[in-house]
Amino acid sequence: METAFISRLKPLLDAVAKTMDVYVPVKVGEYYACRKYDPGGTTEPELNEIRMSPPVKELLFPLRELAAVFPEPIDPQPVKPFAVFGLKTCDLRSMEILDKVFMEKDFEDAFYIARRKMMLTISSDCSSPGESCFCNILAGKHVYVVGGGVGLAPIRSLFLTLVDRIGDFKSVVCRFGARTPEDFIYKKTLFGGWQKLQGVEMKLTVDKANGDWNGHVGMVTTILDRRDVDIANAVAIVCGPPIMMKFVTVSLLGFGFNPASIYLSMEKNMSCGFGKCGHCMLGKYYVCKDGPVFTYEQISKYPNIWE
Numbered sequence: 471m472e473t474a475f476i477s478r479l480k481p482l483l484d485a486v487a488k489t490m491d492v493y494v495p496v497k498v499g500e501y502y503a504c505r506k507y508d509p510g511g512t513t514e515p516e517l518n519e520i521r522m523s524p525p526v527k528e529l530l531f532p533l534r535e536l537a538a539v540f541p542e543p544i545d546p547q548p549v550k551p552f553a554v555f556g557l558k559t560c561d562l563r564s565m566e567i568l569d570k571v572f573m574e575k576d577f578e579d580a581f582y583i584a585r586r587k588m589m590l591t592i593s594s595d596c597s598s599p600g601e602s603c604f605c606n607i608l609a610g611k612h613v614y615v616v617g618g619g620v621g622l623a624p625i626r627s628l629f630l631t632l633v634d635r636i637g638d639f640k641s642v643v644c645r646f647g648a649r650t651p652e653d654f655i656y657k658k659t660l661f662g663g664w665q666k667l668q669g670v671e672m673k674l675t676v677d678k679a680n681g682d683w684n685g686h687v688g689m690v691t692t693i694l695d696r697r698d699v700d701i702a703n704a705v706a707i708v709c710g711p712p713i714m715m716k717f718v719t720v721s722l723l724g725f726g727f728n729p730a731s732i733y734l735s736m737e738k739n740m741s742c743g744f745g746k747c748g749h750c751m752l753g754k755y756y757v758c759k760d761g762p763v764f765t766y767e768q769i770s771k772y773p774n775i776w777e
């Protein structure tokens with residue numbers, strides 16, 4: 471890794487742009503988007519602002535790509551080297567997770583690997599976090615993770631990060647529920663390795679038991695307890711069906727959680743996902759661009775948030 475001073479940024483970008491396409495964060499309306507750098511242009515890359523929207527993942531996973539013509543898969547097209555400037559620590563961490571998922575072991579995605587190998591990353595961190603940034607809100611806290619049904623899917627990457635940096639937190643307490651045992655996702659790890667992780671305390675429940683389930687039966691709210699964490703120094707992360715999130719939030723508020731310490735993942739309201747259709751509007755927020763994670767304090771004053 472090399473360090474580049476801001477005063478030398480343009481010469482650096484110009485030099486890199488001679489050998490490959492360079493993408494930089496630029497201000498587009500209220501947001502920061504990734505755009506191709508033009509050495510002769512007037513648009514200045516934005517420095518020290520929060521991460522780009524949409525995320526860097528879009529450069530590694532285009533929204534649309536031909537991967538097969540039935541019945542045969544297609545090999546990835548050759549990818550030219552490219553550079554992305556301005557990636558934040560959270561972008562780099564998310565790329566680590568993508569690398570684990572798509573470059574290791576059982577499932578290798580040739581299309582992802584082709585792009586990833588050609589990508590040069592040049593990072594520049596934020597001067598301060600945004601309202602919904604996870605980077606500084608969890609360290610040193612009790613982290614209370616509550617998930618229901620397929621809500622475990624968005625929670626998984628957070629959970630793996632918590633496990634990876636377990637020493638950064640006072641405790642990690644997870645409460646997950648599903649309709650039946652079969653409805654849990656990630657069953658192999660959830661029922662297996664995740665139960666034995668050092669520093670993680672986990673309880674599972676199902677609305678309706680069947681098969682050989684001998685665990686707790688009841689809604690996820692029935693396995694929440696105000697003694698699970700030190701509430702004054704805790705942050706709750708909630709993701710699941712809207713009705714479950716509603717009742718979990720009511721329980722957490724009843725335990726004494728600060729509305730600003732309850733983080734809700736509001737993906738349910740999204741439709742187009744890139745700020746055009748307006749379906750995701752939550753008061754003044756676009757869920758797809760401003761979230762999808764909000765504190766209860768941010769959105770509680772708006773009507774119909776659980777619909």
Ligand code: FES
Pocket residue numbers: 739740741742743744745746747748749750751756757758759
């Ligand atoms: S999902 Fe369409 S504007 Fe947000």
